[in-house]
Amino acid sequence: DTGVSQDPRHKITKRGQNVTFRCDPISEHNRLYWYRQTLGQGPEFLTYFQNEAQLEKSRLLSDRFSAERPKGSFSTLEIQRTEQGDSAMYLCASSLMRGQNTEAFFGQGTRLTVV
């Protein structure tokens, strides 16, 4: 397995357009997380899934954002009616939930620029 992969790596979109990002986690991992990172800041938690169930959503995740993990494998994050403030790096991570000794593995991220 080559780790967590995200697609696309870069996305430039016009304000008001919808965008969708994809994350493919490490194959046996049952947890999948989305984070957002703006320039000069640490990643901020958006949402996470255990298998196909979305268990927690941050207040950062406005109603323009929706995430799915339909078969408990890959996940998509959609942003509707993008705004300039949505410009950021969107990171996906996965982990195998097994007691407390787990490690989250991160993808390289999708950099979104809204113009």
Place this chain on the structure above:
Amino acid sequence: GNSVTQMEGPVTLSEEAFLTINCTYTATGYPSLFWYVQYPGEGLQLLLKATKADDKGSNKGFEATYRKETTSFHLEKGSVQVSDSAVYFCALSGFQGAQKLVFGQGTRLTINP
């Protein structure tokens, strides 16, 4: 709520210098603590972790000790190399396997030859 405060950067050192990057946290219960590193053009990688008080995490010459009394998890390395240039993030996650990570703002480290 849970939060992490890191030493502000950027930090610039000469090769073979001693490194300390300070990290303090606020959390309820007994969090796990982590240091992640982000090399240029790459994703976040776990550098080291500690899951309970007084544990020491270590990897690649880096060390950090979980200090509950001072709510700190400072990162140290005795002799840095140019290849250590990266952005370092301190993070915590909740107790009982809750793996949502709360990150500090990151510290950019540059090592000059």
